[in-house]
Amino acid sequence: MLSLVRQTISTSGSTMLRPVAADVVQVRGRKRALKQTITRQQKLERRMKREEKEAARKQYSFMERINIRRMKNLLSPSQQYPGRLNIDDESNLPEKPTLDVFIKSHFKTQYYTVAEALDMHRELQSPSIYNNPNAPIRLRLELNMTTEKQTKMVTGSDEIVPVPFPFNHNEKRTILAFANDVKLQELAVESGAEMALGQDTIKKIIKGQFRTDDYDFCVSHSDMGSSILPLRGILKTRFPTRANGGLGENLPELIEKFKNGVKLNINGDPVYPIWGLSDCVVGRLSMPNEQIEANIATVIAAACAHRNPALGPFINRALLMTIPGEENYAIDVKPWLPVPTEEEIEKIEKRKNKKKKKDEKKTEETTDDATPAMAAAL
């Protein structure tokens, strides 16, 4: 390179100050910069930046990214009929109607008791209108999926909740039973389990030779209590424990309980991850109000167990609907929501305060940086 420069100089001595010469100097300058030692601070910063970029790229796979983009163009499931309640939208509407005739959209959402909502549904499903007095009642829960960690949401789950007043739901439920004794296994199959497994199959499940995806729930006799422990990671929410009632002595009773239970699935919204939806059938219109109310209470208690109550209400709005039907009434679920203890609330608040302090520091720094720049610009 240098020889080239010399050549140009020798051929036309006066052009030394021309841009060609300047170019060469620039290259040398950049090379020198490469050799320059960087401080530990700078190194760390660079690494952080690089890692951040990589993490953002790795968060979703290629197909997932494409799916997310596609979903963003569609309406999110939470926004589809009957939509999601946003309290800010109706903040300047009056609270309660004063007239005996009122239009729904002119007031804030009116919450009804379960009995009132059911009566309104029964009127609509009466023989002279829809004639479906035994319609299944659907409970649609709009959920808030945020957790203590800002980047983590409540994970979706699939479970069966045993309800105090079982009803005919016309759905097929496949239940897997674990029992050591062959007689017990036979008993389990007789009483309605899809399949009964012993010790030997557990290894197969772990290896992946036996798929458990198709089973809605698992029950286990207590003699298998310790040997099914390795399956916890595979079965996840379907894993039988004493807490969810899947582990016990009396297999036929357990199976019966879960066969008649309510299937509760919590799904995160693919477009807005902080929202979630849960749809389940909680009873039939012909059942007495108290029974349906008891069922709803158990389902809501089971759903609310998925999130720390101190974070605020898990349920944004609960709608009572029928299948089929578009009619929906918001019900008041406050009495059934779990009450957080003071300790839990304190914990959450401490966390928040810490975050706030951090943010404040950050903003101060940025403003300090910004002011000299502004001054220079002016």
Added chain:
Amino acid sequence: MLPATHLHRLARHLNLQSSRNTWVLRRVFQPEATPPGGIQKNPNDFHDYQKYEVVEVETQKSAGPIKVILLQDVEGIGHQFDVVSVDRTLARKDLLLSKKAVYASPFDLKYYADMKTRMADELASRVRIPYELKVVGRDLQKMVVPIKVNMENEWTIDTKVVKSSLRQMGVFVAENTIFLAAKPISGPNFDIEAKLFRFYLVVNQQYTVPMLGRVTHVSVDESKQMISPTLTTPRDEELARYSIRKEFPLYSKTKDFTEDFPVFEHMKEHAPTTPQ
């Protein structure tokens, strides 16, 4: 084209005329009180004593609502000669310019109060429909309510059926506010599918709103659905075909229209045929 707000801001920048502002400031560091007998220090000697923080900027506070006297009935705001406080922008851009209102100056307050006492009889005799009733009535009149009835079972259109159909349209009513014609409509009868009929809703026992219902046969079975025209505003000819007269809401000052009031007969004679 710049948005109006930008233009406004630009104009303010260009305006070289000085403007007056009131800033309320507070010292960041309070100087110590001079001990009795001591010599007071010059507060400007120490830099920290020259630091101030802003408590408030008077010009940035909104001035709040303004009091005006209405010269005529204005919907949603008030009646004639009422002294009301309204939003400043609304007053300046609409009420004051169009002479619907004047500033509540001491002179005008007295002047219009006198006028109000002079016109008391006339004002009392005037029929004024409360605003909230008017709003409900207007929205109700826009609707044609599909009255849902079963395809297979025997039915007669009664208040219960109408009530649940109204609820599906988002209108929540008490059962005793619905008034149907004496001659019942019953079925299933596919000849009258999509037929319009008149019924009345009485709001607060004071305001009778004529409504239109449309017979709509429904079934839970999705394969058995009727698709009838859902024209929201039927034309006059269509109304005439079903021998329905075009009517507008009727208001009564007292709560006359109780549950057993013959609303249909009353409306036949007294219903206004022009909008009020």
